[in-house]
Amino acid sequence: MHEISICQSLVSVVLDELTQRAIGPGRLQRVRVVAGQLHQLVPDALTFAYELLTRDTPAAGSQLEVRTPPLEAQCRSCGWRGAIEPPVFLCEACGAGVDIKGGDELFVEELELAD
Amino acid sequence: MSTAQIPIHRAVMDDSLRKATATRAWLAERRLKMFNFIGSPGAGKTALLEALADALAGRLKFAVIEGDCATARDAERVAARGISAIQIVTGEGCHLPAAAVHQALADLPDGMECILVENVGNLVCPAAFDIGETAKIAVLSVTEGEDKPLKYPGLFRKAGAIVLSKTDLLPHLRFNLDTCRQAIRQINSAAPLFELSAKTGAGLPALADWLAQQKS
Numbered sequence: 362m363h364e365i366s367i368c369q370s371l372v373s374v375v376l377d378e379l380t381q382r383a384i385g386p387g388r389l390q391r392v393r394v395v396a397g398q399l400h401q402l403v404p405d406a407l408t409f410a411y412e413l414l415t416r417d418t419p420a421a422g423s424q425l426e427v428r429t430p431p432l433e434a435q436c437r438s439c440g441w442r443g444a445i446e447p448p449v450f451l452c453e454a455c456g457a458g459v460d461i462k463g464g465d466e467l468f469v470e471e472l473e474l475a476d
Numbered sequence: 477m478s479t480a481q482i483p484i485h486r487a488v489m490d491d492s493l494r495k496a497t498a499t500r501a502w503l504a505e506r507r508l509k510m511f512n513f514i515g516s517p518g519a520g521k522t523a524l525l526e527a528l529a530d531a532l533a534g535r536l537k538f539a540v541i542e543g544d545c546a547t548a549r550d551a552e553r554v555a556a557r558g559i560s561a562i563q564i565v566t567g568e569g570c571h572l573p574a575a576a577v578h579q580a581l582a583d584l585p586d587g588m589e590c591i592l593v594e595n596v597g598n599l600v601c602p603a604a605f606d607i608g609e610t611a612k613i614a615v616l617s618v619t620e621g622e623d624k625p626l627k628y629p630g631l632f633r634k635a636g637a638i639v640l641s642k643t644d645l646l647p648h649l650r651f652n653l654d655t656c657r658q659a660i661r662q663i664n665s666a667a668p669l670f671e672l673s674a675k676t677g678a679g680l681p682a683l684a685d686w687l688a689q690q691k692s
Contacts (some may be wrong), residue, residue: 374490
């Protein structure tokens with residue numbers, strides 16, 4: 362349900378980049394976003410929000426591509442490192458608490474333009 | 477058609493994080509701490525702030541920032557306890573934006589040591605937006621059910637402290653306290669858990685002590 366509010370931030374970053382780089386309407390083809398598993402963003406909801414929020418902007422018609430790196434954790438106690446499946450944030454080996462080492466990313470990776 | 481790739485590598489929350497960073501710097505200059513209370517509508521967040529007005533009296537001077545979609549009722553309730561309160565009306569917004577909180581700082585009275593922010597009632601969106609707080613405090617009431625932490629792990633994972641409110645109602649509910657504690661520990665084994673009743677005051681001193689002890 363927080364896809365729309367997060368997508369508002371995403372679209373403002375994209376539009377700001379287009380302005381800064383003097384990229385005119387219609388040239389942006391694709392936006393590649395990395396949204397780690399921790400953020401629990403539903404890609405379909407995100408692309409739907411993106412389409413809605415870019416309408417009538419210089420980014421209109423561009424596609425959003427979402428990559429979701431899995432959650433990776435490291436145990437604070439025994440050092441075990443591996444994939445975890447939310448909502449449980451405990452070490453698989455010893456049951457202690459873990460630190461997140463991957464899957465918490467949320468950034469615009471790349472813009473793809475038509476020449 | 478040929479295409480060109482332009483690497484960006486810029487945080488989606490870029491603007492929001494900038495505002496949150498500015499707020500953190502503003503707070504640090506004044507040695508202020510700020511806590512972001514997040515929970516469902518009706519979890520008892522405002523009642524908790526009202527109770528803290530008494531529990532922290534003479535120990536920690538605090539002002540309140542209230543976020544709601546409409547009305548200034550919560551700010552009025554807190555102000556009735558002699559606490560300075562600023563209301564931010566978010567309209568359709570489902571969370572308090574970092575920019576709105578930053579703007580509200582200018583209206584705070586002098587001489588404060590702490591700011592308690594009551595975010596818009598919602599277990600999901602407010603957790604995704606850093607507002608520059610010292611810590612997020614998740615508020616879950618016993619009437620919501622013991623499985624909520626597992627259903628909404630995002631907030632409970634990020635919380636620096638977790639409050640289980642309305643414990644005075646436990647005798648009337650089929651709420652398994654141990655199941656709830658276990659669910660919280662699976663998600664966040666580090667945050668302290670405060671089981672309390674804003675109505676009776678039971679358990680409230682422990683939270684007041686924790687708030688008073690946190691570094692700005």
